Amino acid sequence: MTLKNVRNYIDGSWVEGAGTFTVVNPASRAQLAAVAASTADHVDGAVSAAHAAFATWRFTTVFQRATMLRSIADVVERREDELLLAITQEMGKTLGESRGEVQKLAQAFRYYAAEGERVVGRVVPNEASSITSLVTYEPVGVVAAITPWNYPLELIGWKLCAALAAGATIVVKPSEFSTLSAALLFECMDEAGLPAGVANLVFGRGIGPDLVGHPLVSKIAFTGSTATGNQIARSVHHAIPLSMELGGTCPMVVTEHADLQKAVSAAARRGFRNAGQICIAINRIYVHSSLYEEFLSRLAVAVDALVIGDGTEDGVDMGPLATEEGLAKARRHVDDALAHGARIVSARRDVPASGSFMCPAVLADCTPDMLVMNEETFGPVVGVSAFDSIDDALELANRPDSGLAAYAFTESLAEAHLLSARLDYGNVAINNPDPGIMNAPYGGRKGSGFGYEHGPEGLLGYLEIKHTRIAHALPGA
Template sequence: MTALTVPTDMPEPRNLVAGRWVPGGDPTVAVVNPADGQVLTTIPDTSEAGVDEAVRAARAALPAWRSTTPFQRAAVLHRLAAAVRDDLEELARLVTLEMGKPIGESRGETAKLADAFDYYAEEGVRVYGETIPNEQAGVTSIVRYEPVGVVGAITPWNYPLELIGWKLAAALAAGCTIVVKPSEYTPSSAVRLFALLQGAGVPDGVANLVLGAGTAGRALASHPDLDKLAFTGSEATGAAITRSLAKAIPTSMELGGSCPQIVTASADVDDAVAGCLRRGFRNAGQICIAINRVYVHRDVHAEYVDKLTAGVAALKVGPGLDNPDVGPVTNAEIRDRCAAHVEDAVARGARVRTGGTSQADRAGTWVTPTVVDDVPHDSLIVQEETFGPVVGVVPYDTSEEAVALANGTDAGLAAYLYARDLGEVFSIGHALEFGNVAVNNPDAGIMNAPYGGRKGSGHGSEHGREGLHAYLQIKHLRIRYGK
């Protein structure tokens, strides 16, 4: 595929508040192209006052928006989906420039953003209450679902459009208003997306955007006038946000985790290798549900590792606009973490089968796709989320051992199981302590099924009707109508 031309201009880095583009303060945060280390733009770290202005705009817009019918909101969301599809190429290009992923993956992410708006447009008109009988004659109870109110959303850089979409689409469909703070690493695609809102019919103040890093994030998370906070990011940041809440409000937190793949002796090894290549190295491994560690039955361990090593060594690495298999990682923190995890595993006796070489002297932030074999359970690759194109492999002897190893960390978001024996599928699948378990496939999440974690990987659900109900609250209306 011919390399795309890098655009010479970027969206002006401004906040969208009450339908107006406003400056967020002096630009203080540089946004860097991870492919070459060049500064693409600078954004403000919006002050507490700027965040407060956005929350007040959302509060002012709430009464009118929550009073619209689900069908009216659905029409707006469908128009927004169409606008995203019309602008897909530019949105995708901005994602690749700032985040680094291959342009083909950015196009796929943008298409899924549009799908999310369409999905929640339809799901929003299917929110049903119920009528409950009472012991007393002449009295009835109605259970209804109402918008939770003003939502604060803090989103990450690895899927800078799609993960905004999950929150924005569900919140708007539910009748909520929202303030979104995107990652400081990938703000421009969010600015471009919010520029589409007014044309799609989103009323002023219903959806607001504030740019920034730590100052803006802390101000939004701790704002006293939020009714709900939705966050996707690291476990440490999620814990800090929880401690900073101004009052007891509902929260949804997707905090990632070190996701395991189990490959049993009955598995189709080629299938399992293909699954790991996709889910371990897609988006340079920067996925909350990326395969981080692999437990392979000793009978097929050598075959699996040889085939995985060959597949990883053949991956094409290059700038995202050239549409390679793997682009750069988004920032130096990820690059350095990958190197530290490999170094730690080797020091504990593991063996690098491919990759593992440092690229710290190369312009941009690059990590060679890496496979490390015979990784000890106490190594960083196993115990922490690497969040880069590095996979550690561990042989095992019994199903009980594999389950114990897979469950033996604080991660609980997603796990992958490859087995053709039906007994293994159900016994291991049920024993895994994860919110999502994919069997004989590498896709642990789909839009119309709930997606969320356990243990240190967070709480609450996105996707499915559960993702919509996360933005609704229950009311019991008990009516006496007779004597």
């Protein structure tokens, strides 16, 4: 594998850092890229470029911006194979999952191109006929976007596409573990002819505070850990909009009226896809006692059938974890559960020794005090426990620090409506494993963040509302 040189993209140019840091392929631990290490000066240059570009970009028409976003989507689709390989090499997911991510990125560009054209204001009546009130929407300004490594392009895209469609400009700081795919995306935008300064890219460890604290930043959009999100919220030195998606320990409830095979298939998919490294991964499962043992048996079979290996290889279902820290945390959750009386019902088998691989684990007889049931594992581990009544299941599912996504399985219409109403989560999926779609709002509550991505609400997060009240002469006066 050839070591790649990854640079910052500032004001339409590729810019070296103050030295470099190295990223590795988690499947082989081979060096993948030498990445520009940014300083506060690089961050200042990127924000200043975005601020200067905003003076022009904000006044482009929604149709001009839509044309640009569609042009970028065309380039992304043409370079799909290049982008998906970069994702798999830098964070480990399978090529099939990476392909889906790139396709969703292109979809986001096209969706927000169209959504931007649908933003309209309104005329508000006044008591006097000689006064007219106009409500209009204007772009927020310079956006600071900080994104994680688990969906390195899609999670940039949610912020980037909405911001550009709204007429805002942006500075993106990706995770240091997912740099190559981000640089390739900015190559696509450069190739499509995006004006200099409208979108900027900076890499590096420790520069997040310089970005979110910059006085020219008008909005912060963050996806990542709760701890980092809390730190960012505390550090903002003046009142600006924040949107944060902080994950959480997502539950699944399987009632006595569930289609058991549907529930098992969903648990296997949403619990172990991308090696469990998804903000909306199913972390803890509550199964009615009448179905409990059968559910465990079937889920163990489904998980044992997963093929573990390098995501670039054919037939692989689950690649490595992206980081050594993530691997250690997932193993710690398994060890803690076993030490407190849980049992593993999935097979313990060998996995490749060269990278950050882990045998997927289904843990039975879990109790609320176990780490797997009250911390986000972010790995290929699910905890399962039994319940006797829906009230008991809801009490267990509705943690005060978790509110991003919840899942439920029941063939009872009454139970479906009850679970929808009482699961205190921003996204609830009933009888399916996919709680989010591009044209509906996606966001958390409680400890899982605030603000929305996707849908019209995702675009509105990058717009400010203006009320203009105009006094004018009466007709004929």
